[in-house]
Amino acid sequence: MSSPERGWSAAHVGDYRKRVFHERDVLTRALGEARAWQQRVLHDLLDFNAGTAFGREHGFGRIRTLDEYRRAVPVHGYDGLEPWIERMAAGERNVLTADDPVVYFTSSGSTGAHKKVPVTPRFMRTSFFPFFYAAWASMVEHHPDVVGADAVLNLKQDPLPVPKLTGDGRPHLGASQVDFGAAFGEPLSAEPGTSARWAALPVEVAADDHLEKAYLRLRLAVEADLRCVIGINPAAVAALPYQLTLWWERIVREIRDGTVGGRAVADPDPARAAELEALARRFSPVRPAHVWPNLRVVFCWTGGVASLYLPRLREDYGIGVDVLPAPVAASEGPTAVTLDRHPRAGSLVVTASVYEFVPADLPIGAGAETLQAHELEPGGEYQVVYSHVGGMYRYAGGDVVRVVDRLGGVARVEYAGRATPSDAVGERLRESHVVGALSTALAESGLEVRNASCRVAGATRRYEFALAPYTPWSGDETTRIGERLDAALRARSAGYDSARVQGRLAGPELTLLDADAFQRDWHRRVAEGTRPAQVKDKLFRQDQADWERLVGAREGED
Template sequence: MTTEPRTEPAAAKTSPDEIDHATRTARYRDRVFAEHDRLAAELVDLPGQQKRVLADLLEFNSGTEFGKRHGFAAIRTVDDFRRAVPVQDYAAHAPYIERTAAGEANVLSADRPVVYFTSSGSTGAHKKIPVTARFMRTTFFPFYYAAWAPLLRHFPEVAARPDAVLNLKHDPPARPPVMADGRPHVGASQVDFGAKFGEPLAAELGTRAPWATLPVETDPADHLERLYLRLRLAVQGDVRMLIGINPAVIAAVPYQLGLWWPRIVREVRDGTVGGVRTGSPDPARAAELERLAGYFGTVRPAHVWPRVRALFCWTTGVASLYMPALRREYGVDVATLPAPVAASEGPVAVALDRHPEAGTPVASAALYEFVPADDDLAPDSETLLVHELEPGHDYHVVFSHVGGLYRYAVGDVVHVPDRVDGVPRLRYAGRGTRSDVAGERLREAQVVRALRDALAAGGLSLRNVACRVERSAGSAHHYTFAIAPGTGWHTTEAQRFLGRLDAALAARSDGYRRARAGRRLTAPTLRLLEPEAFHRDWHAAVAGGVRPAQAKDRLFRQDDALWERLTGPRPADADDGHHH
């Protein structure tokens, strides 16, 4: 008996784009792991590293107006620095920043800003954060690269192809707004780091996907249409991971699939994007999507992208309450990896391992100081250094870095869950603002923990939550909690939840307990909303001009109009601001 000689199948040809991606990915991985290892090594001598950071920023900026006014040249120790510079917030820095933005040099930093990062802040007002080349090299890029190390180590397939990642924070403007000095004023996610800072490798995963650059002209201000167009293109991809940083962006996707589903399927079938023919019709994928909708009734991300492995976003604060349910929307085995504890002004901590919520301090990025979260921040607040933090406590964050922010109270509170090899690990606990009408001095972190306690005790879940203070009968006030439940709540369950929440708030906050005992606060009340209420509210904010990356969860909501938008009846003709 004879057989035909065995031949190997012809090797598939590799396109130049694939070769380029493979080469770039290899270089990217090398850089990510190198920065990860360097930041990890710095933790061996955390106090010494912090002293070197202070010495560097003092030397570099001693000749600036701020440096001369505060005697940087004579400062030798952290205590000297504390005596010379008060703890201060954005408002205290703002006059210097405005002069810099008008074109004046050598005010806060010896280095001129290249761009200005924008930040929504706790009030929604847009800040202007000067971003210098030295800041990016010393403070920003090391943590920015290192943040991706756990992802690339444990889920390497997400970097295998350009279209494996749906990056929902990537939305570079065609014509960015500029300051008087001609520098752009944009979000960090909107900056081309290669063009501006000579760091082409800093382009995030997913920024080379087919949907990263839209194939049709759009109004740059129509954020919802741009979200739709990316989602419409991505349903034809094999997405393995989503990046949002702001978890509200990722939480909106299941709602958007339902909201835009008929249009998505029609455009896939016709080969159009935003009504414009951009490719070949794909009736097979359209039919597959229709079968999914028919079989499951409600189409979820897990149905559209069955091979999603991870979500990369903030996992703490209010998001911690809905993250378990959100993760299930994408698949039972999907992992959540925490984005760094950071603000537009600078980083605080980055996860160097697979901890689901916390990271380690970025020792070489800034000089970090902390104030117990129950204390009011003041110019002369006594501060602790990072190696002095104790597990189980919450702290206000104050940092100083070479980019020109000095003893800057960023407005965030961090929690210390533990120490690893003597180094405290930090996780974002909430904004530092308080709700206080009757001496209760409630912090966001305290309310989130009380909500978690009350939900767990009753086996309940939610999709999102907000609260506000309202006047009760007489002179007392009470808190009203607006909750979109994860599943329907029975009347008895809701009543028991309120009792447990009241007790949990009293246990978490001495001020709340005293206010309730003194009858300055009465028992909280509850408004159960439709499951999609917060998603509609988020869409309304984005339709009103808020960039998706900055339309964040807000627990405390005292604005009457915004509260009514969230809790009021939905108009019969509401279309969530989307244009068909």
């Protein structure tokens, strides 16, 4: 196996450690003066962008308080900013921001439409980089050996040699595809694993052949002594054990022959191939923990649907492996980052954005009444509205967070799901309702799932759940968990309970899938051209074709 410290020099590692710890310390100290920081962030975005078209139209130059800002600027989603963004992307300057975008992040959003999120130097310097560096501090502090280039498999990395361009000639691509060092002059911003020998593939692959790229990186990483897997998106982390099984024979053959993607560009390694064959004789299936016995860290989102399957998935990566939470953030801006060793929740990044919140069950729109961070209640769930200097003004991104507790007097939150409810007959069932109910029903039944999705099924007007159990369930167990799920949904959602009482909804129906059903679905979506970083868990699947693709597929169809 290769050395875990091949890529970064000792000096680079030392500088990187200093930077991530410094940014974490700054954000931690800021919690003690959170309200002052929120006022400072508001003044900065108003003063810096007062002369923009948006700033002039909304009177930024006259606003000094949050209440004045609330009255001047409506709460809106991407649709409300899209006309302004399109003007920027066409080449008009000084529209939303006083400095020009360097790139536009793409985001699929909940509708699948590709957004253009302008990314400016001022936003990156004041809002993005502080939380971005701080996010790695816990991993670097408690697992120092993972920082080396050949110790980390970064599943989110996807360099794009020829990105699409907007009308103003700026790259339009995913955040994981941007070289922050080259674009923004931040040489320390390269994530762990982005200098590994599998980060730059030794053979040419079509830019949209994402499955082959995933295979090639895995084939190269199997020869190394991995200490960490970075997924951010937990669906990619869940897919990796399945990929080992799916591609096992090809990987072993290529390691023995010294080929990568069928081309002789590596040294043959019959000894490592023999080790792998011995593993396959001992374990069925072979898991990441077997291939990489020194693996210690998985870094990904831990909330939402992933909370149902990560506890057991962790075992595939090894006994005692830490699953560290990635920040609560979107392409449009940061919300929270973990500043200690909490397994799920992070503190609001009070230096990055002005945060407002709307209770999750209330409709959100132009005139929505919002709460400030100090008004949030532990246990409450809220839609996040944020404003920052990069042009996102009172932007409702559609995420719901749950307040876990307070750290330094500031709310600490975890991701609870998307805000858009499933609402066939007025039940307004949110993702967090369903995930919480499933968690309760599974815990009461002593059962576990690898993943879950649901929909409102046709004329029957009942929720149909597609579940992939870890072990087979008997008929009685399936019936009992269906009953407990129904009861838990009624307890969590007044709308669902009302719909059940009034007969507008029948009780849920469970469809049990085989263990790999969700992984096969993930592979199909990637094979159809979606980048792995954007293939997320889908709890609500009302599209008929999408549902049939999940529940109708059978083993051996990959």
